[in-house]
Amino acid sequence: MSQFFHIHPENPQQRLLKQAVQIIQKGGVVIFPTDSGYALGCHVGDKTAMDRIMQIRQVSGEHHFTLMCRDLSELSVYAKVENTAFRLIKNNTPGAYTFILRGTKEVPRRLLNEKKKTIGLRIPENKIALALLEELAEPLLTTSLILPGQEFAESDPDEMRHQLERQVDLILHGGIIGEDPTTVVDLSEDAPQIIRQGRGDSRPFG
Numbered sequence: 001m002s003q004f005f006h007i008h009p010e011n012p013q014q015r016l017l018k019q020a021v022q023i024i025q026k027g028g029v030v031i032f033p034t035d036s037g038y039a040l041g042c043h044v045g046d047k048t049a050m051d052r053i054m055q056i057r058q059v060s061g062e063h064h065f066t067l068m069c070r071d072l073s074e075l076s077v078y079a080k081v082e083n084t085a086f087r088l089i090k091n092n093t094p095g096a097y098t099f100i101l102r103g104t105k106e107v108p109r110r111l112l113n114e115k116k117k118t119i120g121l122r123i124p125e126n127k128i129a130l131a132l133l134e135e136l137a138e139p140l141l142t143t144s145l146i147l148p149g150q151e152f153a154e155s156d157p158d159e160m161r162h163q164l165e166r167q168v169d170l171i172l173h174g175g176i177i178g179e180d181p182t183t184v185v186d187l188s189e190d191a192p193q194i195i196r197q198g199r200g201d202s203r204p205f206g
Contacts, residue, residue, distance in 0.1 A: 028169035037153025070133035
């Protein structure tokens with residue numbers, strides 16, 4: 001049975017965040033709110049937890065996970081960021097964007113796109129997600145909580161509890177939130193390319 005924490009959307013309780021981080025560090029799978037619906041997350045280095053997430057989502061090994069970072073300095077540890085791309089990211093984060101960038105050696109090889117050696121990275125603007133990342137002090141391996149057969153990320157934590165409390169270790173209840181996906185921007189080549197239009201405004205990358 002998973003734990004279920006009611007967490008304040010504007011002032012997340014430090015005590016609950018510390019407990020959440022302990023669960024992640026021990027190999028737990030957590031559900032938490034972001035600026036684009038709820039997400040599943042686990043420790044970057046934990047392949048067993050990642051496999052559990054893939055089982056919940058029913059996706060293959062080809063699935064693209066995202067590294068969720070707390071700030072630009074952390075993002076640049078895991079991605080090779082040219083000057084132009086850096087300015088674009090700086091001007092549009094935190095926000096509802098996922099950036100496709102070439103990964104550095106810090107990224108486990110199993111997470112990189114096999115051909116392009118890229119990885120999706122993002123800096124969310126949701127206060128609970130940012131506070132969790134701050135407490136963890138490293139990126140979180142994440143994917144949107146889109147259940148098999150559904151198109152959008154889940155938005156109601158009570159419904160998630162009903163469906164998934166035996167499959168995850170913790171649900172952070174931050175209220176019912178929107179389910180618009182992030183805008184995905186490929187910055188791994190010379191010119192930015194919009195891969196998916198979501199909640200983030202794509203005009204700065206045109």
